[in-house]
Amino acid sequence: MRTVTLPAQEVPVSREVDVLVVGGGPAGIAAAIAAARNGAKTLLVEQRGFLGGMGTVALVPAFCPYTDGEKPVIRGIGLELLERMKQSCDADYRRSYADRLDWVPIDAEVLKRVYDDAVLESGAEALYHTFVGQIVMDERGGKVEGAVVVNKTGRSFIACGNVIDATGDADIAALAGAPFQKGGEKGELQPGTMCYVLADVDRRQFDRYLKESGDSGQIPKAVQAAQAAGDLPEGRKEVSGFAWISESLVGVNFGHVFGVDGTKAEDLTRGAIEGRKGVQTQIAFLRKYVPGFEKAHLVSTGEQLGIRETRRIVGDYVLVQEDFLDMRGFEDDIARNAYFIDIHMATSKDQVTIRRLPQGKSHGVPYRSLLPVGIDNLWVAGRAASSDRVVQGSLRVMPNCFAMGQAAGTAAYMAGAAGQTSRQVPVDRLQTLLVRQGAWLGEDVHRRLGVEA
Numbered sequence: 001m002r003t004v005t006l007p008a009q010e011v012p013v014s015r016e017v018d019v020l021v022v023g024g025g026p027a028g029i030a031a032a033i034a035a036a037r038n039g040a041k042t043l044l045v046e047q048r049g050f051l052g053g054m055g056t057v058a059l060v061p062a063f064c065p066y067t068d069g070e071k072p073v074i075r076g077i078g079l080e081l082l083e084r085m086k087q088s089c090d091a092d093y094r095r096s097y098a099d100r101l102d103w104v105p106i107d108a109e110v111l112k113r114v115y116d117d118a119v120l121e122s123g124a125e126a127l128y129h130t131f132v133g134q135i136v137m138d139e140r141g142g143k144v145e146g147a148v149v150v151n152k153t154g155r156s157f158i159a160c161g162n163v164i165d166a167t168g169d170a171d172i173a174a175l176a177g178a179p180f181q182k183g184g185e186k187g188e189l190q191p192g193t194m195c196y197v198l199a200d201v202d203r204r205q206f207d208r209y210l211k212e213s214g215d216s217g218q219i220p221k222a223v224q225a226a227q228a229a230g231d232l233p234e235g236r237k238e239v240s241g242f243a244w245i246s247e248s249l250v251g252v253n254f255g256h257v258f259g260v261d262g263t264k265a266e267d268l269t270r271g272a273i274e275g276r277k278g279v280q281t282q283i284a285f286l287r288k289y290v291p292g293f294e295k296a297h298l299v300s301t302g303e304q305l306g307i308r309e310t311r312r313i314v315g316d317y318v319l320v321q322e323d324f325l326d327m328r329g330f331e332d333d334i335a336r337n338a339y340f341i342d343i344h345m346a347t348s349k350d351q352v353t354i355r356r357l358p359q360g361k362s363h364g365v366p367y368r369s370l371l372p373v374g375i376d377n378l379w380v381a382g383r384a385a386s387s388d389r390v391v392q393g394s395l396r397v398m399p400n401c402f403a404m405g406q407a408a409g410t411a412a413y414m415a416g417a418a419g420q421t422s423r424q425v426p427v428d429r430l431q432t433l434l435v436r437q438g439a440w441l442g443e444d445v446h447r448r449l450g451v452e453a
């Protein structure tokens, strides 16, 4: 590839902070709130004009379960934000979902404001429309000294004590030279999906159709009939999910765009174009085959294709399939995960892989899985945390990302306050603080800390 050498450039230091959080999705939001509430001078940098990550950028229509089927597993900041979104929705929404913790539909416009308010109230500063594309390391290469940001103000340097990579793609860890993996052994990646919101839909008529036809909520009968008739392309034989925001407004997660690497702008461009085209085909199908959708009106597609999988860092501990299946706990657990393994197929000919834990069960997420090998002041929380590909298919969902983010933000505050590296943070004190601030870390950890679970 042809290259050019850019002239050396002096850039202003626009900010100096204790904790820099890059990426304003669930992991970054919780990390910034946790760090700031504990007293760290915190900056949250986000490339879009709003927070929320996949839930608002890509219109992922619902929060995955917060519970293990018996009790809430994800608590703390994540649960607080869920309840706050519900409280900010209208009375009909609250009547429908007030007591629900699993598969709660997302009203993206409400959620964006809830996130703005919660982050600002925590004392963190938010800087939107700003991309981090370069970082500066210390001479040893083991510590991030700050990030070079680009925005309409220009290029500048943000100096920081500690950094949380909540980009979902481990952008910062990759820039720092930390080891990572991407996809499967043959480079296969879960597909993307262009989610969208439809208005002028009749939920009651849809429910009546389900009852009368015996089709399930993911309408496999209708999808397969349309595939057989050539009205839908081959691929998953059902809709991934509908999330009813009101009786006439529904969020849709349907179909796949294959072969998109979310760390490549060219792929994201193709994915967005293909995704929007696919949505037109899907709406034509819904109008023709599914009662209640005859007058469906497209309100919005995601600002980008929803991305399920890109990089996973190699951390001090790599969570593996056996940890999930054996429901292992770790001395340094900072969260528990009860969501099922949910790996969407890499090609239209494959199947979705699903493996569930028994009701009431979960496995631990150790602190070490947030620590990229070789870097002392960087935490990677969210979709890109350290796990094998199978566990990533479970850990990646939004409630888990909140929990990992809260832990990373709290640890970054502690490290900064005590002048310690990420690995020197005393884990029992981190766990105590997390539990005091609402997190649930599993019966064993609570028993050891002497705090009721």
Ligand SMILES: Cc1cc2nc3c(=O)[nH]c(=O)nc-3n(C[C@H](O)[C@H](O)[C@H](O)COP(=O)(O)OP(=O)(O)OC[C@H]3O[C@@H](n4cnc5c(N)ncnc54)[C@H](O)[C@@H]3O)c2cc1C
Binding pocket: 022, 023, 024, 025, 026, 027, 028, 045, 046, 047, 048, 051, 052, 053, 054, 055, 057, 058, 060, 061, 062, 063, 064, 065, 130, 131, 132, 133, 166, 167, 168, 169, 171, 192, 193, 194, 195, 253, 305, 306, 307, 308, 381, 382, 383, 384, 396, 397, 398, 399, 401
């Ligand atoms: C189609 C689809 C369906 C899904 N369904 C569900 C579901 O039903 N329920 C559920 O709970 N989860 C679901 N998920 C998973 C979930 O939405 C994501 O895995 C989760 O949002 C990841 O959170 P995160 O905070 O790690 O990253 P993200 O949500 O991806 O947020 C990362 C943020 O960082 C910003 N960013 C990235 N790089 C930079 C940079 N260099 N500089 C500045 N900003 C940057 C991005 O703009 C983004 O806002 C789904 C995902 C997809 C794609």
